Amino acid sequence: MSKRLNSIEIKKINRNNIYKYLYQRDPISVQDIAYSLKLSLPTVAQNLKELQEKELIVETGLFESTGGRKAKAIAYNSTARYAVGLDITRNHVGLVLIDLSGNVLNNSRRQFPFENSRDYFSGVGDLVKRFIEDCQVDTGKILGVGIALPAILSADKRTVSYATVIDFQGGTVELFSEFIPYPCTLSNDANAAGFAELWGRTDIQNVVYLSLNNSVGGSIILGKNIFAGENQRSGEFGHMTLFPNGRTCYCGQKGCVDAYCSAKVLSESTNGDIAEFFKQLKRRNPPQTQAWEEYLSSLVITINNLRMNFDCNVILGGYVGAYIEDYLDQLKALVALKNTFESKADYLQTCKYKLEATAVGAALQQVETFIDSI
Numbered sequence: 218m219s220k221r222l223n224s225i226e227i228k229k230i231n232r233n234n235i236y237k238y239l240y241q242r243d244p245i246s247v248q249d250i251a252y253s254l255k256l257s258l259p260t261v262a263q264n265l266k267e268l269q270e271k272e273l274i275v276e277t278g279l280f281e282s283t284g285g286r287k288a289k290a291i292a293y294n295s296t297a298r299y300a301v302g303l304d305i306t307r308n309h310v311g312l313v314l315i316d317l318s319g320n321v322l323n324n325s326r327r328q329f330p331f332e333n334s335r336d337y338f339s340g341v342g343d344l345v346k347r348f349i350e351d352c353q354v355d356t357g358k359i360l361g362v363g364i365a366l367p368a369i370l371s372a373d374k375r376t377v378s379y380a381t382v383i384d385f386q387g388g389t390v391e392l393f394s395e396f397i398p399y400p401c402t403l404s405n406d407a408n409a410a411g412f413a414e415l416w417g418r419t420d421i422q423n424v425v426y427l428s429l430n431n432s433v434g435g436s437i438i439l440g441k442n443i444f445a446g447e448n449q450r451s452g453e454f455g456h457m458t459l460f461p462n463g464r465t466c467y468c469g470q471k472g473c474v475d476a477y478c479s480a481k482v483l484s485e486s487t488n489g490d491i492a493e494f495f496k497q498l499k500r501r502n503p504p505q506t507q508a509w510e511e512y513l514s515s516l517v518i519t520i521n522n523l524r525m526n527f528d529c530n531v532i533l534g535g536y537v538g539a540y541i542e543d544y545l546d547q548l549k550a551l552v553a554l555k556n557t558f559e560s561k562a563d564y565l566q567t568c569k570y571k572l573e574a575t576a577v578g579a580a581l582q583q584v585e586t587f588i589d590s591i
Contacts, residue, residue: 342396
């Protein structure tokens with residue numbers, strides 16, 4: 218019996234390795250898969266047949282002949298499954314539908330103020346169902362719904378252990394899943410966004426992600442894995458002390474990074490509209506120009522502190538990160554002046570997801586679970 222189980226496990230490992238190999242590459246031949254994974258051609262062929270029967274892979278054509286028969290080009294099927302991601306904020310719900318590649322196929326953002334009430338969770342369920350209906354996809358192909366929250370979660374990611382931005386301390390994933398007819402998972406909002414930024418990248422293993430939303434957060438990713446910390450509180454960069462006895466933060470402490478680097482610091486001059494702030498900044502409007510210069514002085518200190526602590530790439534995301542690319546050279550020059558060891562700040566990058574990165578990251582965690590299960 219144990220021998221039979223062992224062979225089943227080996228078969229599953231081979232199938233998973235083959236699928237992941239395809240996932241990370243452009244279309245490739247059966248022969249190349251066998252050679253790279255050191256598997257026999259019959260083993261690869263049998264596993265590919267099973268994956269094709271499940272519509273998880275597709276034949277995309279033929280490679281040029283090298284003297285014999287043309288080899289078939291095999292690729293994973295990015296539209297075999299879909300996942301939904303939610304970004305729950307104090308005042309809004311952002312929704313995305315992604316495919317297995319992490320491509321955003323549809324997105325929506327609705328004003329929907331958070332309430333720790335049954336009516337609220339029922340309403341979120343209705344939003345999800347209507348959103349999926351509008352997307353016009355086969356509901357049987359939806360893996361689940363990832364839900365990102367501005368909160369610290371328990372180690373099993375099923376319960377909120379700390380929350381001040383929204384009134385949800387002690388809340389559980391079941392409060393959402395009662396009204397959402399798909400598997401649900403919770404994630405911290407900044408961790409989800411950082412996870413999305415590294416998805417599919419092979420050039421970076423370690424990164425600090427600084428989320429510059431209406432509250433400042435972040436995530437630490439080491440070896441492409443989120444470092445959660447002993448108490449699931451790592452990456453709370455918004456509550457590092459920037460200026461002792463400085464401005465009061467929403468957490469009650471004084472001088473926190475959040476009080477100086479949140480998106481609200483900028484958008485308060487444009488009635489909460491961050492896009493309008495950057496529009497006025499491009500026009501060199503004096504109030505926005507002065508606010509930007511003050512903001513940069515605080516952001517530069519924060520970035521330099523992160524570089525000194527972690528000595529890895531730093532990615533800027535969130536509402537501000539989505540607009541900061543036009544000012545990246547200016548920011549790099551300022552950060553380099555603060556650095557004791559480096560004359561350049563080439564480690565500094567802007568986010569690749571300019572829209573709904575948090576929701577995408579929450580959805581991608583459903584995708585990751587699915588890929589690992591194949």
